Amino acid sequence: MRPSALTLAPEVSEEELKALKESIFSVPLRGKHLEIGTAAGGTLRELMTGYDEPRPPFVVVDTFEYFPNQRAAVEKNLRDAGIDPADIDIREGRSWDLCRKALRDREKFDFIFIDGHHGANYVMKDLRWTRMLSPGGLVCLHDYKPDFPGVIWATERFLKQNPNYEKITHTGTLVILRKMREGRQEVSWKEVIAGEVFAKRLTMKKSLNKRLRRTKS
Numbered sequence: 001m002r003p004s005a006l007t008l009a010p011e012v013s014e015e016e017l018k019a020l021k022e023s024i025f026s027v028p029l030r031g032k033h034l035e036i037g038t039a040a041g042g043t044l045r046e047l048m049t050g051y052d053e054p055r056p057p058f059v060v061v062d063t064f065e066y067f068p069n070q071r072a073a074v075e076k077n078l079r080d081a082g083i084d085p086a087d088i089d090i091r092e093g094r095s096w097d098l099c100r101k102a103l104r105d106r107e108k109f110d111f112i113f114i115d116g117h118h119g120a121n122y123v124m125k126d127l128r129w130t131r132m133l134s135p136g137g138l139v140c141l142h143d144y145k146p147d148f149p150g151v152i153w154a155t156e157r158f159l160k161q162n163p164n165y166e167k168i169t170h171t172g173t174l175v176i177l178r179k180m181r182e183g184r185q186e187v188s189w190k191e192v193i194a195g196e197v198f199a200k201r202l203t204m205k206k207s208l209n210k211r212l213r214r215t216k217s
């Protein structure tokens with residue numbers, strides 16, 4: 001069982017949560033806030049309760065297969081904090097399927113927190129949501145650390161391809177980027193394919209290393 005399933009706590013550290021709050025509360029972000037991957041809703045709860053009423057609209061995207069009864073746990077966590085889960089637009093499904101629909105519906109977001117599946121191919125696809133990020137809006141990526149090379153690779157590649165974004169902070173394993181102005185459309189299919197290739201290579205490298213270790217012992 002994931003610890004957050006029992007504690008209902010955020011999966012970001014205290015210092016990362018502080019950095020998140022400082023960044024979003026220092027600018028008036030009134031448009032939709034999106035969290036991709038919510039675990040037990042701990043970070044969601046902290047961000048929502050940090051806002052004075054009326055808070056901006058919150059959207060959550062998750063497959064809800066992280067631990068048993070995950071959605072019920074998230075709703076309990078919110079209710080305990082005085083938040084009615086019905087006030088949140090909770091979308092159940094894979095983030096890239098939901099991204100396609102959101103793009104068709106021409107949605108707009110002021111804040112996007114990417115913390116779903118950490119494989120390079122998944123993170124790259126999640127970054128397509130930034131096509132709907134308004135200028136001045138923030139996109140945050142969690143678990144930017146060597147344990148998750150896919151997050152590092154996708155973040156750095158994204159920054160290189162999109163000079164209209166600036167890195168405003170890197171705290172612990174949390175990276176926060178600001179979209180300074182509109183640029184070319186973020187994350188083409190070529191980028192998505194590059195993510196698939198990187199992830200495949202990484203899997204092959206890991207299994208090769210495992211075999212080598214077994215042969216040596």
Ligand SMILES: C[S@@+](CC[C@H](N)C(=O)[O-])C[C@H]1O[C@@H](n2cnc3c(N)ncnc32)[C@H](O)[C@@H]1O
Nearest residue numbers: 011037038039043062063066094095115116117
């Ligand atoms: C690391 S946890 C999120 C932690 C949470 N943001 C927090 O700060 O407490 C990852 C979450 O991503 C979700 N997830 C994984 N793959 C997904 C996908 N393809 N689409 C949507 N959600 C996904 C999992 O169900 C899980 O809830």
